[in-house]
Amino acid sequence: MCCFEPSVSTGSGANRLRGLAQPMDIRQGRTVPIDPAKDFLVFVGSGTTKLIASASGGREQIVAFHFSGELVSVPVNAWHSYRLSALVQTEVLAFPAEDFLGIAVSEPVLQAELLRRTMTALHRCRDKAVGLGRKNAQERLASFLVGMADRIGIAEEGSCTLELPMSRRDIGDSLGLTIETVSRQFSELRMTGLIETSGRSRVLLRDIPALAERAGHV
Amino acid sequence: MCCFEPSVSTGSGANRLRGLAQPMDIRQGRTVPIDPAKDFLVFVGSGTTKLIASASGGREQIVAFHFSGELVSVPVNAWHSYRLSALVQTEVLAFPAEDFLGIAVSEPVLQAELLRRTMTALHRCRDKAVGLGRKNAQERLASFLVGMADRIGIAEEGSCTLELPMSRRDIGDSLGLTIETVSRQFSELRMTGLIETSGRSRVLLRDIPALAERAGHV
DNA sequence: CGTTAACTTGAATTAAGTCAACTGTCGTGG
């Protein structure tokens, strides 16, 4: 459970935190059931989740993916309605944000960790916004792959293997593209030899610097 | 200087914070000069700023606007290069993020405020990502106007006046659109009677609920 | 009052979306 767990499991605030949230098992494809009346902070103990925003007209945008040990802020009073959904069998702890923050005030180390994570999420979200606002389909997919390599890639000599837990639809919903466009861009990258794929979920990144170049990362 | 100033100006950490940053006056159109080797936290004392990300090919995406009393996190180790630029004559305090956070650990109230603000920024950024990923030009502009009304609008009976400090280019760079498309959408909204404009910067929002509807806010 | 840069409008182009048909993968049950 990564670097967050120590803060949770020690100190006087830890017991108070435990009282706030029951551990929950979320089955693949299910939404984390949270009270729609307040903001939540959800800790992903194991598994993978996606944070989905719904706009009008049934359009959905995946705002972030989360892996074991990560913490997600799920807002409720926003312009769009958000929900957190499990990509695989996932264990979570869902804390009402206000209660969590109340406890964190008296636990500076916990609060500092929370702040650090929130800033990381903010910086990721900004980089994502740049991609959505100013990049073409090819750059978006390249950027996505490089980003995933960073988080869940298994490095090999000069290359990197990815086992993607999300479907092409999820990738499209994350990149602001249709499933068809994502597919075409996969084919394109395959054609140029930058990646290889096998089955639906395995991707081999053959040259990450070249992919980052193609992603338009400055 | 809003609700952040009290935290800065009282307590033992306040003096330490003051030692970290000289107040700076940034002239219209100039970039806040910060050491490109480390992350910064910039407090906007008065004025307005834009946080710009540069992707390859000279493309720019404005990631956020900031008004008096707000705090901006300017990252350096990200996929894109960021800079903070003044839309009008602006006073700022620029803190090296690491130093600021070091002091904040021993000032729970300051840290809590910082956390609260960072979460607000994250939630705004997510809503923005939804717009960039899944909305058409009309919805994006409507969303922008409603958002600005929320932050700097002068409410009147049933309507709201905006004095926009940013150009059409800035709006385009913020919405992931070209200046021409922004202009056409302004005309469109004018035509349908949802807004009136006078001069380059004044906008009258005649029906905010209708605009929010058109913005695709759920 | 004149100049200049910001903004607007129009016509042609293009990247991505849509619609439709086809193919491959993977889990199930014979």
Place this chain on the structure above:
DNA sequence: CCACGACAGTTGACTTAATTCAAGTTAACG
């Protein structure tokens, strides 16, 4: 272990929203 069915993914042809390029207008400042 293999065959089948269902669904995920791919590919192609056509459409469309937004961009690009170009030519006016208008607002703001000296």
